[in-house]
Amino acid sequence: QGQLVESGGGLVQPGESLRLSCAASGFSLDYYAVGWFRQVPGKAREGVTCISSPDGTTTYADSVKGRFTLSRDNAKNTVYLQMNSLKPEDTAVYYCATDLTRYCSGYSVPWPPEVWGQGTPVTVSS
Numbered sequence: 001q002g003q004l005v006e007s008g009g010g011l012v013q014p015g016e017s018l019r020l021s022c023a024a025s026g027f028s029l030d031y032y033a034v035g036w037f038r039q040v041p042g043k044a045r046e047g048v049t050c051i052s053s054p055d056g057t058t059t060y061a062d063s064v065k066g067r068f069t070l071s072r073d074n075a076k077n078t079v080y081l082q083m084n085s086l087k088p089e090d091t092a093v094y095y096c097a098t099d100l101t102r103y104c105s106g107y108s109v110p111w112p113p114e115v116w117g118q119g120t121p122v123t124v125s126s
Helices: none
Strands: 004-008 010-012 017-025 034-037 046-051 058-060 068-073 080-085 090-098 120-124
Touching: 004 090, 017 034, 017 090, 017 120, 034 068, 046 068, 046 080, 058 068, 080 090
Parallel strands: 010 120
Antiparallel strands: 004 017, 017 080, 034 046, 034 090, 046 058, 068 080, 090 120
């Protein structure tokens, strides 16, 4: 069974940036669509962005469009989420996931994903 491992979360001030990484082991991530989700306590996990496999097309939720950028490095078997102009409402645990298919569904991978990472916390606070 393949695994996903996120890293890069932390505490930043509003307006600052973070880059999250999602590294895969046990399978080649470039064959599959990969999505990022986030969750705050008491709320459902929500899809944020997704990158498809065949052509790297990216889609974003309106709440992050223009601030977040998703990209792949196939040589490193890793997907990156660059988050700029962070806001307090971006505070959440961020998860990457794949359902082991090639296409996104809106700005998410099709539900439910087959493989999840363990999550990395992001806190935006002054």
